[in-house]
Amino acid sequence: MQTKLLQFTDEDLRIAGQLIRDGKLVAFPTETVYGLGANALDVAAVKSTYVAKGRPSDNPLIVHVWHKEQILDIAEYISPDAEKVIDNLMPGSVTIVLPKKSVIDDCITAGLPTVAIRMPLSVQAREFLRYADVPVTAPSANTSSRPSPTTWQRVAEDMDGKISAILCGENCQVGIESTVLDLTGDEPRILRPGVVTSEMLSELLGKPVPVITDPKSKVNSPGVKYKHYAPNVPMALDLTADTQKLADYYDKLVAEGRNPVLLVEHPELFGARNTWQIGQTDQAVAQNLFENLRLLEKQYDYIIASYSSHTEFADSILNRLIRSASHHVI
Ligand code: TXA
Ligand code: MG
Numbered sequence: 138m139q140t141k142l143l144q145f146t147d148e149d150l151r152i153a154g155q156l157i158r159d160g161k162l163v164a165f166p167t168e169t170v171y172g173l174g175a176n177a178l179d180v181a182a183v184k185s186t187y188v189a190k191g192r193p194s195d196n197p198l199i200v201h202v203w204h205k206e207q208i209l210d211i212a213e214y215i216s217p218d219a220e221k222v223i224d225n226l227m228p229g230s231v232t233i234v235l236p237k238k239s240v241i242d243d244c245i246t247a248g249l250p251t252v253a254i255r256m257p258l259s260v261q262a263r264e265f266l267r268y269a270d271v272p273v274t275a276p277s278a279n280t281s282s283r284p285s286p287t288t289w290q291r292v293a294e295d296m297d298g299k300i301s302a303i304l305c306g307e308n309c310q311v312g313i314e315s316t317v318l319d320l321t322g323d324e325p326r327i328l329r330p331g332v333v334t335s336e337m338l339s340e341l342l343g344k345p346v347p348v349i350t351d352p353k354s355k356v357n358s359p360g361v362k363y364k365h366y367a368p369n370v371p372m373a374l375d376l377t378a379d380t381q382k383l384a385d386y387y388d389k390l391v392a393e394g395r396n397p398v399l400l401v402e403h404p405e406l407f408g409a410r411n412t413w414q415i416g417q418t419d420q421a422v423a424q425n426l427f428e429n430l431r432l433l434e435k436q437y438d439y440i441i442a443s444y445s446s447h448t449e450f451a452d453s454i455l456n457r458l459i460r461s462a463s464h465h466v467i
Contacts, residue, residue, distance in 0.1 A: 140293070141302040145261055149304070154268030156301050157182075162189055163269075164278040164292045166306035168259040169230050169314050169331070170285040170427070171292045172201065172275030173300065177211075180242050183274050189299045192281040197247040198274040199232050199255050199315075203266035211241050211252055211272055218342050219320045225341055228256040228263065230311050231333040234319040245274055251321050261306040277314060278303075282364045284427035284461065287312050291431055312424035313457055318346070330453035332423070350456060365460040366427065368434040374462040376455075378445035380406045386467060390439050397439035400429060411437060419450045426454065430461060441467075 143149035143163075153163050160182040163174045173190065175182040177200045187194050200211055205223060208215065213236035215223065222233055237252035246252055257263060266273055277285035280295040287309040296303065316331030318338065327335055327348040338346040375383055383399060387410050390397045397411065404412035413433055416422035422444065433440050444451075444458055459466065 138298055138301070140297050140300055142289075142293075143302050143304050145264065145304065145306055150264060150268040153265055153302060153304055154270060157269040157273060158271060160185075161301035162186060162299075163265075163302045163304060164289070164296060164300060165262060165265040165275070165304040166259060166289065166309060167201075167257040167262040167275075168309060169257070169311045170287055170309050171278040171289065172262075172273075173278040173292075173296070174201070174265070174269065174273040174275045176269070177245060177272040177274045178240065180244055183242065183244050186274060186276060189296060190276060190279070190281045192276060194244070195247045196276075197249060197253065198245050198276050199253040199317075200241065200245065201262070201266055201273045201275050202254065202256050203263045205256070207272055208235075208254055208256075211238055212236065212254060213238055216320055218325055221341055222318065222320070222338070226333060226337075228258045229333060230258060230315045230331055231255070231338075232315045232317045232329075234317065234321055234328070236321055251319075253317060255315055259307070259310075261304070265304055282367055284366045284368060284430045285314060286431075287424070287428050291428065294431070310424060312426055312428075313453060316453070319349075330456050332450060332453065334449045334453070336449050348452070364463065366430070366457050367461055367463060368430040368440060370434045370438050370440060371465070372430075372440040372442060372462040373465050373467045374458055375441065375443040375467050376445055378402065378443050382467070383407070383441060383443055384410065386441055390441075395439050396437050397441055398433050398437040400433065400440055400442040402443065402445075415442065415444060419446055419448055419454060422446070423450070423454050426457060 160179045232255040241252045278292045286292045289305040316333040317329035319326045325346045399412045
């Protein structure tokens with residue numbers, strides 16, 4: 138299959154929209170990461186998403202919409218909490234899980250009675266969704282288990298020849314995926330942390346909104362149990378920013394014949410060793426995280442990352458870093 142590279146022109150957006158309605162796969166930018174779009178009302182199209190990504194079919198997909206009325210077409214009801222989130226934080230980088238209507242097939246939700254719904258903030262994403270004119274399922278547009286793509290070039294790296302088109306838009310500003318907020322139970326819960334934090338949600342809803350990320354607890358967001366965000370070289374993660382420990386770890390790898398790189402906040406502390414700046418603020422770390430991993434895996438054979446921020450947003454970055462390193466914390 139030849140993958141078309143489309144631009145954000147009226148003509149190309151029409152082509153992209155038609156491809157979606159014809160049951161094809163089109164990757165598109167959002168403010169979080171690039172998504173791999175399919176017509177949510179076309180079961181065959183949705184199923185082909187799992188094939189293109191090599192994604193296990195028990196990991197459900199988020200349905201993307203561009204205006205709020207579409208939410209009632211796919212969710213059974215909007216609870217008062219859901220209404221507050223919809224009114225105040227959508228469009229935005231939050232995904233809400235609600236009871237699903239029967240129009241949403243089991244292959245989207247992996248058999249769950251609920252559906253995850255997101256209205257992206259990115260104008261380009263909403264332009265695409267408007268031209269598609271149907272609700273669009275979209276997982277991150279990477280091969281399963283790999284770091285999510287935050288530029289169209291990274292989408293092409295994984296998806297060239299496997300999907301009909303890539304909408305070549307802006308680089309993603311947020312850089313990590315949306316917060317997944319479960320609103321189906323008695324109490325709201327965060328199933329995947331993101332830039333919309335527990336603090337922000339608690340304040341809005343006037344009640345605690347815990348983050349449920351323990352993989353051993355009942356897995357309600359099935360995607361979090363799989364290997365995730367992994368570069369294709371080994372990776373170790375340090376949470377202390379202990380310069381001596383990092384330098385020793387690096388030197389030991391070099392003595393073993395490795396060519397490692399330190400992905401750190403202060404490259405200047407490591408002399409002539411290979412280093413790369415992880416980002417000077419949490420926002421910058423998030424924005425460049427997946428791109429940095431995809432860049433460094435091509436030049437080095439071991440990534441030693443160090444991250445010691447303790448803000449609330451830092452937790453969502455740590456959530457990705459720990460998985461990228463396959464829980465290898467030094
Ligand atoms: O920022 C994002 O959310 C991006 C962009 C493209 O919108 N999408 C994304 O999709 O990250 P994906 O497929 O990589 O991750 C979807 C997450 C998974 O952890 C999945 O288990 C969870 O959402 N999810 C989907 N439907 C769910 C449901 N009904 N109940 C609980 N979790 C659900
Ligand atoms: Mg993903």
